[in-house]
Amino acid sequence: MHRMRSVVVLMLVLPVAGQSREGMALLQKGKFKQAAKVYRALTEAHPNNAHAWYYLGYSLQGAKRYHEALKVLLKASTFPPVAHHANYSIACVHALQGRREEAIAWLAKAWHAGYRDIAGARRDRNLASLRKDPRFEALWKRLVAELEPFRDGTKVLHAWMGEHPGAQFGWVAGNAGDVDRDGVNDVVVGAPYVRVRGVPHGKIYVYSGKSGRKLIEKVGTAGEQLGYAVDGAGDVNGDGHADILAGAPATGYGPGRVYVLSGKTGAVLAPNAG
Numbered sequence: 001m002h003r004m005r006s007v008v009v010l011m012l013v014l015p016v017a018g019q020s021r022e023g024m025a026l027l028q029k030g031k032f033k034q035a036a037k038v039y040r041a042l043t044e045a046h047p048n049n050a051h052a053w054y055y056l057g058y059s060l061q062g063a064k065r066y067h068e069a070l071k072v073l074l075k076a077s078t079f080p081p082v083a084h085h086a087n088y089s090i091a092c093v094h095a096l097q098g099r100r101e102e103a104i105a106w107l108a109k110a111w112h113a114g115y116r117d118i119a120g121a122r123r124d125r126n127l128a129s130l131r132k133d134p135r136f137e138a139l140w141k142r143l144v145a146e147l148e149p150f151r152d153g154t155k156v157l158h159a160w161m162g163e164h165p166g167a168q169f170g171w172v173a174g175n176a177g178d179v180d181r182d183g184v185n186d187v188v189v190g191a192p193y194v195r196v197r198g199v200p201h202g203k204i205y206v207y208s209g210k211s212g213r214k215l216i217e218k219v220g221t222a223g224e225q226l227g228y229a230v231d232g233a234g235d236v237n238g239d240g241h242a243d244i245l246a247g248a249p250a251t252g253y254g255p256g257r258v259y260v261l262s263g264k265t266g267a268v269l270a271p272n273a274g
């Protein structure tokens with residue numbers, strides 16, 4: 001696994017202004033129209049705020065105001081930090097309106113801007129209209145094949161993407177050991193800036209090394225930034241399932257913790273307060 005970054009790096013990833021607490025809270029409640037108002041005001045006050053543009057587009061999409069959503073998302077897609085999310089959302093809007101060709105073209109753009117969550121795209125209800133289109137699977141196959149020349153001798157077996165911009169999914173990743181006892185080691189990933197009502201709870205994910213399927217997800221408590229460090233713990237409780245170590249430094253919110261989580265259930269086996 002990667003070692004913890006220095007404090008200097010940490011400061012660079014502290015809260016993004018575009019992620020308004022009020023807007024986030026509204027989005028989490030599915031109140032897309034109200035969220036759109038909040039983000040509209042934010043884009044007016046800060047026209048270069050990439051995240052505000054993206055969340056405005058996302059809110060409009062949620063509110064089914066597709067025409068406006070497209071305009072805003074096209075603007076958001078010009079900002080590199082959110083381009084992959086914006087392009088993906090544009091694909092969703094096209095797919096929702098039955099424009100499959102455009103949707104597939106924008107999925108390719110999302111990929112080239114850094115989008116990698118093929119499993120998420122396959123599940124996404126917004127893309128349901130594409131699932132029976134042979135071009136949908138052919139696209140992923142072609143794009144994954146394109147990656148290979150960039151990595152000498154390395155084949156991409158699985159690629160996952162975070163759920164929220166700014167959540168720092170992939171800040172750390174490590175070998176979890178064989179969590180589900182299928183004979184193949186699994187992968188643990190931290191996303192320490194997953195926010196709940198604007199507060200960084202953090203989250204960890206465990207994925208099957210064999211299928212890429214998500215095996216475990218666990219959100220931290222308020223402020224603790226779970227997933228700032230992750231690693232395999234070995235089989236701590238002797239049940240045959242490899243267990244997980246997860247650090248939660250709670251910078252600025254209180255004492256940190258290190259958790260040992262059951263690989264079988266995701267339950268906390270041992271919390272150690274710092």
Ligand SMILES: [Ca+2]
Nearest residue numbers: 178180182184
């Ligand atoms: Ca496994």
Ligand SMILES: [Ca+2]
Nearest residue numbers: 235237239241
């Ligand atoms: Ca175990």
